[in-house]
Amino acid sequence: xxxxxxxxxxxxxxxxxxxxxxFMFAYPYILMNAAMDRLSANGERENVWTHAPRMTETARLxxxxxxxxxYSSCVYDLSDGPVQISVQPWGDYMSLSLFGAxxxxxxxxxxxxxxxxxxxxxxxxxxxxITDEQRAAAFEVVDSPSARGIALVRRLAPSPERFAEAxxxxxQEECRALNAE
Amino acid sequence: xxxxxxxxxxxxxxxxxxxxxxAMLMIRNGAMIGRVDNNHWYTSRTVGSVDADxxxxxxVARIGLLGLNRQETVYFSRTEDEAGVVFDGACTYxxxxxxxxxxWWSITLYAPDNFLAVNGxxxxxxxxxxxxxxxxxxxxxxIAPEQGDAVNWISSRNGGAFSLSIRLYNPEPAIxxxxxxxxxxxxxxxxxxxxxQ
Numbered sequence: 001x002x003x004x005x006x007x008x009x010x011x012x013x014x015x016x017x018x019x020x021x022x023f024m025f026a027y028p029y030i031l032m033n034a035a036m037d038r039l040s041a042n043g044e045r046e047n048v049w050t051h052a053p054r055m056t057e058t059a060r061l062x063x064x065x066x067x068x069x070x071y072s073s074c075v076y077d078l079s080d081g082p083v084q085i086s087v088q089p090w091g092d093y094m095s096l097s098l099f100g101a102x103x104x105x106x107x108x109x110x111x112x113x114x115x116x117x118x119x120x121x122x123x124x125x126x127x128x129x130i131t132d133e134q135r136a137a138a139f140e141v142v143d144s145p146s147a148r149g150i151a152l153v154r155r156l157a158p159s160p161e162r163f164a165e166a167x168x169x170x171x172q173e174e175c176r177a178l179n180a181e
Numbered sequence: 182x183x184x185x186x187x188x189x190x191x192x193x194x195x196x197x198x199x200x201x202x203x204a205m206l207m208i209r210n211g212a213m214i215g216r217v218d219n220n221h222w223y224t225s226r227t228v229g230s231v232d233a234d235x236x237x238x239x240x241v242a243r244i245g246l247l248g249l250n251r252q253e254t255v256y257f258s259r260t261e262d263e264a265g266v267v268f269d270g271a272c273t274y275x276x277x278x279x280x281x282x283x284x285w286w287s288i289t290l291y292a293p294d295n296f297l298a299v300n301g302x303x304x305x306x307x308x309x310x311x312x313x314x315x316x317x318x319x320x321x322x323x324i325a326p327e328q329g330d331a332v333n334w335i336s337s338r339n340g341g342a343f344s345l346s347i348r349l350y351n352p353e354p355a356i357x358x359x360x361x362x363x364x365x366x367x368x369x370x371x372x373x374x375x376x377x378q
Contacts, residue, residue, distance in 0.1 A: 095253060
């Protein structure tokens with residue numbers, strides 16, 4: 001009887017420890033997946049920019065949003081090939097940041113490092129080939145650690161006037177399959 | 182036979198409850214390895230970073246999803262005033278700050294659900310471009326349900342037990358390498374509506 005209890009306790013603790021670790025590892029993926037679903041309208045809008053309206057008290061897409069920034073997001077999916085992202089210049093702080101499926105911010109390009117005319121970034125998985133021409137046209141070729149993830153552009157736009165200017169700049173930006181016809 | 186099934190089933194049920202429950206509790210209660218405290222503000226060295234440990238990553242996924250790493254942006258948050266008392270949206274607070282060694286900064290108020298407080302005031306934040314400084318470069322702002330005579334104001338109306346986040350974009354090394362002692366704004370409670378405190 002005593003032995004049975006020891007086996008029960010040891011097995012339960014072992015299982016609890018394993019599930020604790022598994023859940024902790026899985027949790028960021030679960031939340032990131034949910035964010036990708038929200039930002040892409042459940043996969044309807046992948047490999048295309050979605051420009052968020054000014055962050056107001058009714059915004060519920062992403063936790064703790066900044067009301068002083070203009071956000072654009074592109075949920076990318078590289079399963080059918082690389083994706084090309086282009087960003088326009090901005091006379092103030094801006095950044096393009098890339099997030100993998102585990103929430104890591106694995107790449108950031110801000111306006112200080114960006115050419116004055118803007119930049120093209122090609123996003124691919126490590127095993128995807130691109131042509132020399134495509135490489136030459138890009139400011140940077142970035143390997144994504146996961147097939148899906150989120151590209152995010154932040155532009156400092158603390159006033160309605162600056163926000164309107166941000167809107168004019170960002171409609172010219174691309175997030176699209178690189179080899180699409 | 183039935184006894185054996187009950188034995189195994191109870192291991193699975195209790196093990197799952199304890200394992201997942203303890204993980205959720207840690208995520209909810211902010212167990213953050215690499216947490217840095219700075220005079221009631223706190224941050225993590227590893228937010229957004231590929232070096233983040235699973236606990237930090239899980240917590241960040243909950244409270245700061247899509248946050249940038251600290252070379253790009255440093256985020257500090259706080260939930261209490263200088264006396265260590267949890268913020269209350271019905272109270273009036275004074276923020277005193279000085280120049281911050283970053284290209285741009287902002288301070289934003291969030292309701293307990295981690296979204297902007299719903300109050301129609303359109304004053305959820307102050308930032309480096311809008312704050313009116315004093316003659317010596319320092320600045321003062323008010324956090325309160327009403328603006329009153331304040332020049333710099335963050336509305337706490339319907340903020341409940343609110344929290345604040347300070348964002349420091351393109352921080353100088355003076356910030357990103359000295360997270361624990363870089364001077365940050367102080368927040369003092371001045372009055373509480375109807376509470377008589």
